[in-house]
Amino acid sequence: MGQSPSAALDRESSFSHRFGFLSSSSLGSSEGFSDEILANRDYTAEIPDECLAYVFQFLGPGDRNRCSLVCKRWLCVDGWSRHRLSLDAQSEIEASLPSIFMRFDSVTKLTLRCTRRSISLNDGALVAISVRCQNLTRLKLRGCREISDEGMSTFAKNSKNLRKLSCGSCTFGAIALNAVLDYCSNLEELSVKRLRGIHDGAEAIEPGAAASSLKTICLKELVNGQSFEPLVVGAKNLKALKIIHCLGDWDRVLQLIGNRNRNGKENLHLNNYNSNGNNDALMEIHLERLQVSDIGLSAISKCTKIENLHIVKTPDCSNYGLVSVAEHCKLLKKLHVDGWRTNRIGDEGLVAVAKHCPNLEELVLVGVNATHLSLGAIASNCSKLERLALCGSGTIGNTEIACIAAKCMALKKLCIKGCPISDIAIEALGSGCPSLVKIKLRKCRGVSCEAGEWLREQRGSLVINMDACEVDGGFEASVSNGGIHEVGVDYPQVVSQVTDRDASTSSNGRLALLRSKFGLFASRNFVACTFRRWSNNEDSFNGNL
DSSP: EEEEEEEEHHHHHHHHHHHHHHOHHTTTTTTHHHHHHHHHHGGGGSSOOOHHHHTTTTTOOOHHHHHTSSSSSHHHHHHHOOOOOEEBBBBBGGGHHEEEEHSTTTTEEEEEEETSSSBBBHHHHHHHHHHHHTTTEEEEEETTTOOOOOHHHHHHHHHOOOOEEEEEEEOOOHHHHHHHHEEEEEETTEESSSSSSOOOOOOOOOGGGEEEEEEEEEEOOTTGGGGGOOOHHHOOOOOOEEEOOOOOOHHHHHHHHHHHHHHHHHHHHHTOOSSSSSTTTOEEEEEOOOHHHHHHHHHHHTTTTOEEEEEETTTTOHHHHHHHHHHHHHOOEEEEEEEEEESSSSSSHHHHHHHOOOOEEEEESSSOOOOOOHHHHHHOOOOOEEEEEEOSSSOOOHHHHHHHHHHHHSSEEEESSOOOHHHHHHHHHHHHHTTTEEEEEOOOOOOHHHHHHHHHHSOOOOOOSSSSSOOSSSHHHHHHHHHHHTTTTSSSSOOOTTTTOHHHHHHHHHHHHHHHTTTOOHHHHHHHHHHOOOOOSSSOOOOOO
């Protein structure tokens, strides 16, 4: 209506030309021919490369590898759009490096792993990678024992855009790390684990050009971790400090950090101006299996903006140190305490937390003999508490759980392991904690399967995981989901040089399922894995603890 015959013919001709088949007037006479054209047509040919690359971003490495075999165009798009790469860093890979990075020329995040029984790539290969990967921002080295201080120093000169470095089980030492800190002025995260070149008598590691940019330092299983003292103290904007299983006395280092924050605030007050540097930026401290005492805890209490504190297996820490932290760090949101059953941290320290830290959202107590006195105070005063784990305590019984059920209105996730509770505690949870969405019970012998089934009937939407019986079918599913989230979090793996991750994912899920059925959860990893995923995935709950 209202169109000339010529206009209609033009529109039909344009339609036919765009989709590559005949007009409707000739379609009836050539129906078989047009059907063949439609069947063989590649509809993805009109998709721009940028859109195809965007679709690839939602695929796992295995699917991307398969997509790259479809055609040369998809192979090319997958190559320049893949930013993460994980390589088996054996010495034989050196000859293939030019072709690998000719295809993947946009890599920004690289992982190099080598097993103990293999010979890793050497300095020459690492330098070649630094020349070809000009946009590299993240590097993870695992077991690359043939890389020396000279190789890392040259790499640092060529990779000035590096922002994150993680190295473990390597042989280079302080010279290499100092070179990285001198040349990589944008470095934000440094993680060092079992670095063999850091030994007694090694030179000190200075912050260098990264003094202002460094935000996270993680030190694990080091013989001479004190050589990092200048780095830790000199990082002006450090936000997270993790020291795990490192030898030596760490009270002195923590005192220097605390004094730096106190002096910075005093100077700021005297000069009465706002500087660009944040002298009180430290927000997270993780101390695990260290020689640290209440002196160290009192020192870090001067870092008043701390929100996340882990005190794990530090037998010299007591209520005194925890009280000092609670009184000064009033912004605390996450507190993990593993008392190692030394009975040095208990009600006194936890009552102080309840009194001074109203913003507490997550609390993990392992081997801490808390009672209803402290747990009741926390339940009453910490109205934002959403995640709670109580493990390995002989004093947490039905009374304490009933107190939590009656007062923790915001609690969403509850984990109880190895505590002397019975069906009475489950009955209290049936009517309490109105916001509760997940509960996990492990090694609570006084709780029967019938109590779990009753709780499921009372609160149909509640996810319940128990040792003896699994009330709903969500445990197996959540285990496999947890496996997917855990494998390759930092960098996807690629087959051969580009390893497929799918097999490791499924095997990890099956292993977790077997462990769940036979009750072989290690107490060391149980709570840490629980709340690591609870914190990172607030909207979905993973059952693999």
